[in-house]
Amino acid sequence: MSGETKEELLRIRDLVVEYDTDEDVVQAVNHVDLQLGKGETLGLVGETGAGKTTIAKAILRILPDPPSRVKAGEIYFEGKDILKLSEGKMRKIRGNKIAMIFQDPMTALNPIETVGSQIAEAIGLHEKLSKAEVQKRAVDMLEMVGIPGERYGEYPHQFSGGMKQRVVIAMALACRPELLLADEPTTALDVTIQAQVLDMMESLKEKLNTSMILITHDLGIVAGMCDRVAVVYAGEIVEQGTTEEVFDFPGHPYTLGLFQSLPRLDSTEKRLKPINGLMPDPTNLPEGCKFYDRCPYACEKCKEKEPEMREYRPGHFVRCIRQGGEK
Amino acid sequence: MEQVSLEVKNLKKYFNTPKGLLHAVDNVNFRIYEGKTLGVVGESGCGKSTLGRVILHLLDSTDGQILFEGEDVTHVDKAKLRALREKMQIIFQDPYSSLNPRMSVSEIIMEPLQLKGGMSHAEMYEKTKKLMDTVGLAARLENAYPHELDGGRRQRIGIARALALNPRFIVCDEPVSALDVSIQAQVLNLMLDLQEERNLTYLFITHDLSVVKYFSDDIMVMYLGQVVEKAPSNELFARPYHPYTKALLSAIPVPDVHAPRNRILLKGEITSPINPQPGCRFAARCPYATPECSKEQELREILPNHYVACHRAEELMDKK
Numbered sequence: 001m002s003g004e005t006k007e008e009l010l011r012i013r014d015l016v017v018e019y020d021t022d023e024d025v026v027q028a029v030n031h032v033d034l035q036l037g038k039g040e041t042l043g044l045v046g047e048t049g050a051g052k053t054t055i056a057k058a059i060l061r062i063l064p065d066p067p068s069r070v071k072a073g074e075i076y077f078e079g080k081d082i083l084k085l086s087e088g089k090m091r092k093i094r095g096n097k098i099a100m101i102f103q104d105p106m107t108a109l110n111p112i113e114t115v116g117s118q119i120a121e122a123i124g125l126h127e128k129l130s131k132a133e134v135q136k137r138a139v140d141m142l143e144m145v146g147i148p149g150e151r152y153g154e155y156p157h158q159f160s161g162g163m164k165q166r167v168v169i170a171m172a173l174a175c176r177p178e179l180l181l182a183d184e185p186t187t188a189l190d191v192t193i194q195a196q197v198l199d200m201m202e203s204l205k206e207k208l209n210t211s212m213i214l215i216t217h218d219l220g221i222v223a224g225m226c227d228r229v230a231v232v233y234a235g236e237i238v239e240q241g242t243t244e245e246v247f248d249f250p251g252h253p254y255t256l257g258l259f260q261s262l263p264r265l266d267s268t269e270k271r272l273k274p275i276n277g278l279m280p281d282p283t284n285l286p287e288g289c290k291f292y293d294r295c296p297y298a299c300e301k302c303k304e305k306e307p308e309m310r311e312y313r314p315g316h317f318v319r320c321i322r323q324g325g326e327k
Numbered sequence: 328m329e330q331v332s333l334e335v336k337n338l339k340k341y342f343n344t345p346k347g348l349l350h351a352v353d354n355v356n357f358r359i360y361e362g363k364t365l366g367v368v369g370e371s372g373c374g375k376s377t378l379g380r381v382i383l384h385l386l387d388s389t390d391g392q393i394l395f396e397g398e399d400v401t402h403v404d405k406a407k408l409r410a411l412r413e414k415m416q417i418i419f420q421d422p423y424s425s426l427n428p429r430m431s432v433s434e435i436i437m438e439p440l441q442l443k444g445g446m447s448h449a450e451m452y453e454k455t456k457k458l459m460d461t462v463g464l465a466a467r468l469e470n471a472y473p474h475e476l477d478g479g480r481r482q483r484i485g486i487a488r489a490l491a492l493n494p495r496f497i498v499c500d501e502p503v504s505a506l507d508v509s510i511q512a513q514v515l516n517l518m519l520d521l522q523e524e525r526n527l528t529y530l531f532i533t534h535d536l537s538v539v540k541y542f543s544d545d546i547m548v549m550y551l552g553q554v555v556e557k558a559p560s561n562e563l564f565a566r567p568y569h570p571y572t573k574a575l576l577s578a579i580p581v582p583d584v585h586a587p588r589n590r591i592l593l594k595g596e597i598t599s600p601i602n603p604q605p606g607c608r609f610a611a612r613c614p615y616a617t618p619e620c621s622k623e624q625e626l627r628e629i630l631p632n633h634y635v636a637c638h639r640a641e642e643l644m645d646k647k
Contacts, residue, residue, distance in 0.1 A: 047508070047510075048507050163596070198580075199590065223586070258509065263512075270519075272516055
């Protein structure tokens, strides 16, 4: 469970990403620190616009530039800062050692190419294999994700949503990446299909010993899939720890608020406890704590200075000055 | 004695497609009492949205009966339909596409009042301001356009518009699925408050089972156009009988690291509702299917108020 004993695969230090708009600068990611051990699954949780996807795209270096730019920070992958690599070297990593699954399987596939050749393309780019071998690998990948090999020559529109997402997963895993970035991989799917896909992802991850960053807004999925979790709010990590720690002892008022806004199957409460208000405007972030306006525990001190990340329980970090725990 | 708000009898909606007859809603029966909520759950393509639309006459029914407050409203003329729509309204799923981008917030909310007629502009404006206050939209937003607002606020506009003519019954078609959890909770609470204040009756359509349990008095589970199970909310979650309901409930990701995990993984995917074979439509994916399943499955009362359409329901009770 604990990340310290595992060999480190990825370390992000002080990452800052901004987007330019006509008038303003959007502060999408603000001083993010993250690390990931080999074979580990890290959940990135947060609401729309929190900056989760931007973090993933920064790791793959596929942020559109302009308007976005990595303003500061380092991303160490297997000990090397990939932000300093040439584009040519980065291309050898992208899709090969680091792969990404996008949220919407309907738009992630090329509609005029067969699914088989789309999987084969990734393999052909990164591995020195003959055409026949590439094709064989692609068929193997299809079967690994539970699609019969005979469907190699079919087009995306012939597949259902769940099947398309399996194809996307096969593409991402085709080169046996060290790191898989999965951005809301099951959000577009129905629950019973989601259960199938999550189950498959878990067993493939185990089999290939892939590390994963799983981006989701669904705390239920985090509970089932992740070793550790980082909660993102307004471009910052506000809480980080093992999944058990964060779920059993949520320390940041935002995390607490998230849990309380969820309708629970085991509860008979007649009213939910929503978090009041909205996320701050990312072009105009407050000086102090970003959650200040919505926080039920806010005090003057929170307004003055951005709280530091501190260890509130062993291995469990929270960006809040409140002594954690009390409600 | 509780008053029945809406009753639906043997309701059918078939679509003609090039491949054959698509059974979107097939023989659906239910009754909702005034001030109560019936939750309709199921996966994409199970016919839940079509059901809502047929009830509101946004689509014509193929067969069956719709009774609203005791009156048969299955076939109504234009004038009658207009009157009916004052009492029956809908909140749509996507607050991004269900609002006219060229109309301001107050114009959108005022439009139903204008269409109804009989009010002066000042009266309508007064009413619009009140509605905005009711749904928690700040008065300063009256001249804002939808694109300037976030999803939660847009959905509040949709709710205010639905409430404008004081309806008694509202179809809520996935009203919170496009919203983030913290905002979703705000909107759900608002809808519950409104129900209490105005004694509204809801038909709540959703794919989110945790939301439906929290929100509904009764729940109806649909699969490929048919109702497979129907029961009071707590009862359904405590004692699901139908194998599909069981699988559906077990597939919900629970936000608790200590919760036991025994997901029932179904084989395959939802089949096509075009020219379906007689019998249980879930049989192809059901782990307990027998030849008997190819016979028509009747929705029968297995416990008081608990209906299920599976001939093996009793013997499978203890199976997970």
